Amino acid sequence: MADDAVVEKISISGPTLASIIHRFTSSPGDVDGLLFGHVARLPPPDLHDDDPSAATSAAASQSPLSATVTGIFCSGSPMGFYDALGRLDLPALRRAFAAADHRPPGFALLGWFSGRRRSPVHPSMREFAVSFSLSKYPTLTLDDRPGSAHPDLPPKPCIFLLLASSPSPNHAVHTHEYRAFVFRSTAAGSGALEPRSLDVINVGPAFRGQYSSFSPASAFPWMPCWPRGIEEGERERGSKKGESLREAERELRLLESSAEGFGLERLERLVGPGAAEYTSELEDLYTKMLLKLEGLARLVEKSSARVLEQENRNSLLRNKLAGME
Amino acid sequence: MNQEAKRHATPASPSSSSTTSLDSGGSARDPHRPPPLSPPSPAMSAAVSPLIAAQLNYLLAHSPLPLKVGQVWAGSKNGRYADRFTLLVPFCLDYIKWDVVFNAGYPSVPPDFVFPPEDDDFHPLIPVGDVKEEKEGEGEGHLSKSSLSDWNSKDPSRLLALVHELRDLYMHYQKKRIEELDDARLKFEISTILSREGIEVCMISSHDRPEEVKFAVPLLDIDLNKLVLACPWRHQQKIYLQVVFPVHTSYSSAPSAPRIKLVSSSELKSLFSVEDVKLPPWLDGMCMAEYLPNLEENLKTQVLEAVASIGARRCFIEALPSLFGRPLEADPVFCRRATVLVVSGVFTFLVHFSIPTQFPKQQPILTLQSSQHFNSQGTPILSPPINDYPWSPRWDVPGMVERIFDFLVDECLNFKKYCNETMPQQQ
Structure with missing residues (x-):
């Protein structure tokens, strides 16, 4: 069974952990949310040359897993994707998954987190039940994009990250604690949350290997570029068109959508000996791009302000309902 | 008040x-x-x-x-x-x-x-x-x-x-945890005793001690709250037998006797002290179902005696006014305490009667408190508890009060002397 795989190592990137803690400290009450990331197989522990049976059986299913948390989703209100008995609210869960905008291959729902102030750093009754339910639904861990199903993709675990904070009486010192758990089903049927240490991945010499293995993936296409002179370029372009006209056109459209009407022909003239004349054109391109970014930023800022306004109004209403003020 | x-x-x-x-x-x-x-x-x-x-x-x-x-x-x-x-x-x-x-x-x-x-x-x-x-x-x-x-x-x-x-x-x-243990004796105890109403069991596990199983067995199916007139207890009072069995997983070694103890809430102490009950010995190879009937019968008599003792104490308090005047205060429910004011010449003092649950077998404990002498902290001077004065449970109640009165007539002189010695000299 797929559940046999053991998650030995949980890693989280420093910014992700920081953003969870930030969400927690800035929220008026307790928070919970989902953890996204990917799972990889760790190299099998120690294989002995003289034991061939171990090498074959331990190869695929027994080698421990390593889970890396790279993203979070936090709805801002408690019990966003489960009910009082810890049962999952599947539509809400799918919505949350769809809301994660950047989904590299292998990106999956790894588990969830819960942050509560001034309570023991020990999983609660409901937290255990939610982890149990999450571990029971293997379909939710699958990426719904076509063609992204990896046959060799390891089974997804259920990770639970518990955060607690307790400020000192004068609020001068805030103590944050966190513990990571992995849900494992047991023979008795109820399963158990086993504590695991949490590796925080940061930039620095200790993480050089991780940094080097990074490969960027961008939606922006490669720009066609011919630095060897126009005639040569013309010839090459002719042959290229014959080869993959469709591909080039698709990239062109993509580029044009980013450049706001700055044609590829104009762009091509920037490269080569006459480039100096077109400096102003290039500046025009950048300005247009910046303007677009600025407009976007302003939109985000405005909508954030309105969300905050609405959030404050909601919490006032809730307080009124609860008889506080 | x-x-x-x-x-x-x-x-x-x-x-x-x-x-x-x-x-x-x-x-x-x-x-x-x-x-x-x-x-x-x-x-x-x-x-x-x-x-x-x-x-x-x-x-x-x-x-x-x-x-x-x-x-x-x-x-x-x-x-x-x-x-x-x-x-x-x-x-x-x-x-x-x-x-x-x-x-x-x-x-x-x-x-x-x-x-x-x-x-x-x-x-x-x-x-x-x-x-x-x-x-x-x-x-x-x-x-x-x-x-x-x-x-x-x-x-x-x-x-x-x-x-x-x-x-x-x-x-x-x-x-369920205890049923899963591999201990023949516990399995037997659970199968015979767990049907008893109100019984509770739990595991006691700690890092440095072997595992144990605790049974809390409610004893006596009489309602203790109803035995007491004008009962002040909000919660139902019960006497429990606590039995702690060590867990034996191997069948070869003979299981050792459990630790047994009677437990009640602290509120019950004003009526009946479970510490005074002598538990019958736990014989080798005994089980709870054998042990309990004997104990319960024994306990029942003692509880009924304790209830009867309230009546005796009430009579005693009611007999106090004939010689001491009306008590300043008295415990009306369990009749465990009464305080009277006594004057001997110009010396005024209080006598606190603390009447034990085993009255009249045991005599009341007297404490004298001066109304005129204070120690350096400003609190009235108290005598040590007195329980060695002449006493016989066979005397009638007015006789008991009379004997105590006679004893106090002499004792108050000693107490006055004691007060004068203890009181800090004021110049």
Whole structure:
């Protein structure tokens, strides 16, 4: 069974952990949310040359897993994707998954987190039940994009990250604690949350290997570029068109959508000996791009302000309902 | 007035002291507990969010169990309203600590519970047993249709229902843990005794000691509260036999005798002290079903004697006015205490009678308190307790009072001398 795989190592990137803690400290009450990331197989522990049976059986299913948390989703209100008995609210869960905008291959729902102030750093009754339910639904861990199903993709675990904070009486010192758990089903049927240490991945010499293995993936296409002179370029372009006209056109459209009407022909003239004349054109391109970014930023800022306004109004209403003020 | 105040003060003090002792014991065991804040807030002094306070007050006022609230915390950022607290739930002659977590910002959200780390595998929301059972929805050991699933924050009785449901499940959980042990004697004891009403069992496990199983067996099916006229007890009083069995997993070694002890609430002490009961010996190879009938019969006679003793004490107090004048104050329910004012010449002093549960077999303990002599702290000078004056349980009650009066006529001279010596010399 797929559940046999053991998650030995949980890693989280420093910014992700920081953003969870930030969400927690800035929220008026307790928070919970989902953890996204990917799972990889760790190299099998120690294989002995003289034991061939171990090498074959331990190869695929027994080698421990390593889970890396790279993203979070936090709805801002408690019990966003489960009910009082810890049962999952599947539509809400799918919505949350769809809301994660950047989904590299292998990106999956790894588990969830819960942050509560001034309570023991020990999983609660409901937290255990939610982890149990999450571990029971293997379909939710699958990426719904076509063609992204990896046959060799390891089974997804259920990770639970518990955060607690307790400020000192004068609020001068805030103590944050966190513990990571992995849900494992047991023979008795109820399963158990086993504590695991949490590796925080940061930039620095200790993480050089991780940094080097990074490969960027961008939606922006490669720009066609011919630095060897126009005639040569013309010839090459002719042959290229014959080869993959469709591909080039698709990239062109993509580029044009980013450049706001700055044609590829104009762009091509920037490269080569006459480039100096077109400096102003290039500046025009950048300005247009910046303007677009600025407009976007302003939109985000405005909508954030309105969300905050609405959030404050909601919490006032809730307080009124609860008889506080 | 004074008597009223005294009666109110007495039951409060032992309960608060036992809370603190439990608290310190618990936090020592649990390394993950947040460090205690400023002065540990006594229950309810923090402003608990109104809807939560209604639930909590209802729980404390209406539960048949003597529940206690430990620390109260605020979980919101501004910390103005408390919404989480430690609940001490009586179980198996001890208290278990559950942290109840509400959310003040979202009062409609039902509470969550954090159980102590030693009950790591107690999961009331998870169906026990296999998956088939879960599909049928008939798992016995979990909350399927509970007050949690249709939580109504406006109904203050919900928390009470929930706590009791959880406690029942916890009882079930402990029973199951013990049934799973590989110990022939315990298996036998459980099969013969567990049908008894009100019995509770639990595992005692700690890192440095071998595992043990504790049984709390309620004794006597008589209602102790009804035996006492004008009974002041809010909770049902019971006497329990606590039996602690060491767990034996190997069949070869002979199982050792369990540790046995009688336990009652501290309130019962004013009627009957279980420490005075001599337990019959536990013979080799005995089981609880053999041990209990004998003990219960024995205990029943002693309890009835103790109830009869209230009548004897009442007669004694009623006989005091003939010689001492009306008592200043007297305990009207259990008749354990009376105080009279005595004048000898110009020396005025109080005599406190403390009448034991075994009256008239045991004589009242007298304490004299001067009204004229004070020590350096400004408190009246007290004599040491006196219980070696002439006494016979066979005297009639007026005779007892007369003998005490005669004794005090002489004794007050000694006490006056003692007062004068003890009092700091004022120049």
